[in-house]
Amino acid sequence: MPAPEKLCSLRWSAQYDALEVIDQTLLPHSLCWLQLKSLESYCHAIRAMQVRGAPLIGITAAFGLAQALRQDPSMANLEHAGAALLATRPTAVNLRWALDKVTSAVSALEPGLRGEAALAKAQQLRDEDIAACASIGEHGLQLLSGLRRDGPLNIMTHCNAGWLATIEWGTALAPVYKAHAAGVPVHVWVSETRPRNQGMNLTAWELQRAGVPCTVVTDNSCGQLLRRSVVDCVIVGSDRTAANGDVCNKIGTYLKALAARANGVPFYAALPESTIDWHCASGDDIPIEERDEVEVLAVTGMDASGETRQVMLAGAGTRAHNPAFDVTPATLVTGLITEHGCFEPSPAGLADLKAQMSSSRPM
Amino acid sequence: MPAPEKLCSLRWSAQYDALEVIDQTLLPHSLCWLQLKSLESYCHAIRAMQVRGAPLIGITAAFGLAQALRQDPSMANLEHAGAALLATRPTAVNLRWALDKVTSAVSALEPGLRGEAALAKAQQLRDEDIAACASIGEHGLQLLSGLRRDGPLNIMTHCNAGWLATIEWGTALAPVYKAHAAGVPVHVWVSETRPRNQGMNLTAWELQRAGVPCTVVTDNSCGQLLRRSVVDCVIVGSDRTAANGDVCNKIGTYLKALAARANGVPFYAALPESTIDWHCASGDDIPIEERDEVEVLAVTGMDASGETRQVMLAGAGTRAHNPAFDVTPATLVTGLITEHGCFEPSPAGLADLKAQMSSSRPM
Numbered sequence: 001m002p003a004p005e006k007l008c009s010l011r012w013s014a015q016y017d018a019l020e021v022i023d024q025t026l027l028p029h030s031l032c033w034l035q036l037k038s039l040e041s042y043c044h045a046i047r048a049m050q051v052r053g054a055p056l057i058g059i060t061a062a063f064g065l066a067q068a069l070r071q072d073p074s075m076a077n078l079e080h081a082g083a084a085l086l087a088t089r090p091t092a093v094n095l096r097w098a099l100d101k102v103t104s105a106v107s108a109l110e111p112g113l114r115g116e117a118a119l120a121k122a123q124q125l126r127d128e129d130i131a132a133c134a135s136i137g138e139h140g141l142q143l144l145s146g147l148r149r150d151g152p153l154n155i156m157t158h159c160n161a162g163w164l165a166t167i168e169w170g171t172a173l174a175p176v177y178k179a180h181a182a183g184v185p186v187h188v189w190v191s192e193t194r195p196r197n198q199g200m201n202l203t204a205w206e207l208q209r210a211g212v213p214c215t216v217v218t219d220n221s222c223g224q225l226l227r228r229s230v231v232d233c234v235i236v237g238s239d240r241t242a243a244n245g246d247v248c249n250k251i252g253t254y255l256k257a258l259a260a261r262a263n264g265v266p267f268y269a270a271l272p273e274s275t276i277d278w279h280c281a282s283g284d285d286i287p288i289e290e291r292d293e294v295e296v297l298a299v300t301g302m303d304a305s306g307e308t309r310q311v312m313l314a315g316a317g318t319r320a321h322n323p324a325f326d327v328t329p330a331t332l333v334t335g336l337i338t339e340h341g342c343f344e345p346s347p348a349g350l351a352d353l354k355a356q357m358s359s360s361r362p363m
Numbered sequence: 364m365p366a367p368e369k370l371c372s373l374r375w376s377a378q379y380d381a382l383e384v385i386d387q388t389l390l391p392h393s394l395c396w397l398q399l400k401s402l403e404s405y406c407h408a409i410r411a412m413q414v415r416g417a418p419l420i421g422i423t424a425a426f427g428l429a430q431a432l433r434q435d436p437s438m439a440n441l442e443h444a445g446a447a448l449l450a451t452r453p454t455a456v457n458l459r460w461a462l463d464k465v466t467s468a469v470s471a472l473e474p475g476l477r478g479e480a481a482l483a484k485a486q487q488l489r490d491e492d493i494a495a496c497a498s499i500g501e502h503g504l505q506l507l508s509g510l511r512r513d514g515p516l517n518i519m520t521h522c523n524a525g526w527l528a529t530i531e532w533g534t535a536l537a538p539v540y541k542a543h544a545a546g547v548p549v550h551v552w553v554s555e556t557r558p559r560n561q562g563m564n565l566t567a568w569e570l571q572r573a574g575v576p577c578t579v580v581t582d583n584s585c586g587q588l589l590r591r592s593v594v595d596c597v598i599v600g601s602d603r604t605a606a607n608g609d610v611c612n613k614i615g616t617y618l619k620a621l622a623a624r625a626n627g628v629p630f631y632a633a634l635p636e637s638t639i640d641w642h643c644a645s646g647d648d649i650p651i652e653e654r655d656e657v658e659v660l661a662v663t664g665m666d667a668s669g670e671t672r673q674v675m676l677a678g679a680g681t682r683a684h685n686p687a688f689d690v691t692p693a694t695l696v697t698g699l700i701t702e703h704g705c706f707e708p709s710p711a712g713l714a715d716l717k718a719q720m721s722s723s724r725p726m
Contacts, residue, residue: 028678220615252583315391
């Protein structure tokens, strides 16, 4: 069987003058590409989670700002479009980071030059994200190699922090892909990740496509698996990491970190530097997005006739509370795997990372 | 609005010579009663989880054995029917407990007397379960009263350990119902309880019907809620409790216990003595049922036209692992709330409970 076509989550189409992204709300049942052109289409794609994952949200917003400036390069539009994109989702800090990068690159330019400069910057951020994730993969693989046992390495992950959450490679899954490519036998425990099931719908799809053995489990099962010693390492992504090393990530991450610690299993967060909020002293300062209760009370899947259909799980009158993220205290995190290496999740560790970042900047 | 009819989960119908039970797989969308008559219908109801909950499984099996003996009171049939009922589900020890009670009550009798004696014994076990759960509620209410704060008491529970899991009152929910009846304001955080959603489908339905305020959350949200100090107490049921105080309960319980401990929130298991396996030295000796992967990969709900429909969540070729229970080590459990009072989850605490049980036996 031929290997499936290599994909990435996002591509700029010069032909259509549009950003093409996979509509992730339709996976795993359909692989469809969306063309984003208008500011509203970019904002909708991020808000409706057609694109999601902190790094991918950031890069998509950068292209959205570039496209808005190509249509109207005024300072007023730079501010308007930046604010609209920033307001789409509150938790992932990569969104603000990417918008700031584009804004800094273009605001001092003549209006007529801003559009193309912004597009070039967005392309550069995209390329840098790919390189950063590849590097996260290499650093993670070194850690995994230190864990090697007789059988396959058993990695547990949560939500989707694979290439669908970035451009290529992913963050948490980059070490898995690097291990697989290096011939290290690996098996991934994929937690389904309620309420939107990104583990079952995205991570399992990605891994199966790449030929990496994986098994889906309910989020509830993860404690039992960690207790039964069938997990060698937990690796998750992050939507925002505070300056003290607290990791904000998809709701349910904290429970896995508690169970990993209780059972002596290393727990890593893998993230590019763009995910670190240096202005945020502690995870408790991070705004946690609360999403619509219908995400909990109803679910969408494919019926017997192949139609996508929403079914109601709850009875009439049932109410739900739906926080999208939680905070894992730095004390529960073994290390932060970044493109600059693995760092201790502490103010000292983050200071080391910052020093490393400065020294690796091009002159 | 008039209060809804008071229900219990199971009733013997002399008119139809059948046990009538609520088909819990159809809740919350339909309230339907099943009539169980044949041994196969009893076994199917337990296996397919039309009846579920450790105490209710036990009582249902007792009626099933009684009905089998009324049809054929031979020792061969006593053994055959007992073995068939015992084989339906492996984890809840109440099943074996109830079958042993009926068997002891009838095996020395003349065959012609066995059927009616077995039915009388099943009725007695049913009545004792109601009394035990009411008593669990009273003991639990005392504990809750010690926690009282300015606002409503916020209780978190997992799965369904209400009257649907017993006959009346429930185990974990009995203190909640007693508090509500006593005018103590109470609010329940209901974890949805993947994969079968018994929290969302059964517990929320029960509580709403009784007028107890409740909010459904994903299982993943429970750590964040405990960290945010919006939970005063966690109370769960148990499917089997070992002689050292380890609590086996619905998958996901262990994660809540870890998060409760990490955040200084008391964590209780509420259970009748029939749930304790005195022959089981530790929770690690308890057989954990593994159920069909389809429970994880697909979900059943009500579509827009009011039809019950199963939709597939996972993509083609995705595999899942589906353990139904996990073990919470006794060290994470604040106390065991039983019909005899609240006991420390330790060999010493369980010895106290055993002494209390002996002293409260009728002479």
